[in-house]
Amino acid sequence: MNKLPLAKRAQILTLLCEGSSMRSVERITGCSINTVSKLLVDAGKACATFHDEQVRNVKAKRIQCDDIWSFTAAKQKNVAGMKAPVDGAGDTWTWTALDADTKLIVSHFVGGRDGECAKWFMDDVASRLANRVQMTTDGHKAYLEAVEGAFGADIDYAMLVKIYGASPDSAKGRYSPADCTGIKKNRIEGEPDLAHVSTSYVERANLTMRMHNRRFTRLTNAFSKKFENHAHMVALYAVCYNFCRIHKSLRVSPAMAAGVADRLWSMEDVAEMVEAGLPKPGKRGSYKKAVG
Template sequence: MVSMNKLDAQARSGILHMLCEGQSIRSITRIMGTSKNTVAKLLSDAGAICAQYQDETLRNLTSKRVQVDEIWSFTYAKQKNVATAKAAPEGAGDTWTWTAIDADTKLVMSWLVGGRDSEYAMGFMDDLSRRLANRVQLTSDGHRAYLEAVQGAFGGDIDYAMLIKLYGASPDSAKGRYSPAECTGANKERIEGNPNIKHVSTSFAERQNLTMRMHMRRFTRLTNGFSKKVEAHANAVALHFMDYNFVRIHATLRMTPAMAAGVTGKLWEIGDIVALIEAKEAEKPMVRGTYKKRS
């Protein structure tokens, strides 16, 4: 087994690349000959740095149309089993990831991992509003928590509509318990401003949900690859969006979302993420008791 402090840049790039392609931690340990703790530590470091980098970089965005949605997963145990679970950590149970995507550049500009109540909705919308440089058209699903959150974050300075989908029993529901309900229609409801009804859609946000399930093992249903701690879940999400926004070329745009949005002028590689990690490691912490003069 190879320990964390002996991983070179190439090995780190290989591990991060496999994580971004949906490989589980255990499968990576078998392929790379590293310990589980080594892979988990690298994911933790990469996730924290990717979250910080995107938090600082994804600002003053000139988006025109934004779609938001939430995707479900769980941490440690499903919500119904948390009460009887052994040594369940804080944050165990349902884990929702809120996402905001630019409908034109496909940039995921904001996300939040946590619950699905009004408190998280307000935190999510406050963060989104601070990243935008101009008035946008916003579309969400019919989740009622958005109403107060959007009003609190944007006031009247937004063109906002809800796409409320109507569901009925699927003809295939008798085939298995996991058959989803069938969407029988959708209502487009204007909430604030003057949204263009033609562009009231959550299709790109929902497609991003599928991308997340395909490229993060802990989002895959009916497996044992779920997150054991909510911090690990958040780190995986941050790494995924760094890869999605900066590294992966969008098939339609023929460039990365970050390039399409004008956030960066170059095509990133996984090695650039490793370089961010190494730069952070090179920073020497101050010795306790010393005083750093302000410049």
């Protein structure tokens, strides 16, 4: 059985986390697209398990939450007209929770933007925290019931509601956002410190995620073609961001700053972790007889 060298596997994972598309990774490394795709799937599964096990009992003070839009296979408005529909096609939202002090991605969730997905996300956030925190979200109404269900009264929660002006005119461009003319800080639960009611850090982290993941790039054909691969890429990126990169303002990785890691990881470490989680291959030509 052919096996890629560790350095080559680490190179592929690095390129995927630095904004390269799967086809460009194929061209740069000389590996087939099937090899790149399989490694992404294996890495996504291993990283999701690793994050679930390691990012626990986080002692945070302030958590910021936000969601970032992308789409799978087709934008939501075009799903009905798809010639070959695929599962999970349409708008895809990646929810993230960030520790404002250590910049650790505490939780990530890929799904829709409805109340059920908000509940899944907030339940996961709550399960990873070791103490009462102050939380800030934007004004998305799905957060209200989700935060209440996950934390009850054991949280200091506020919403940061942005106020936008008129829609941009055609001279500014079709995809130019409306101008933000102000904000409102609404206390929802507990006693949040209004001076720290902000989503700036998580929004900046989500911008970094968009820039370092080709499938998040707008106005290209680099969008995700499979929902599962989108989730795998987010899981891989989260581990890379938390454990393998030094944050410039902290001068350590977010995981080290948060106390969930004692050293800086490399992509070789991630590649070795992925391999360790794979099932051992059987003897060549061996098989199990199907039970009919």
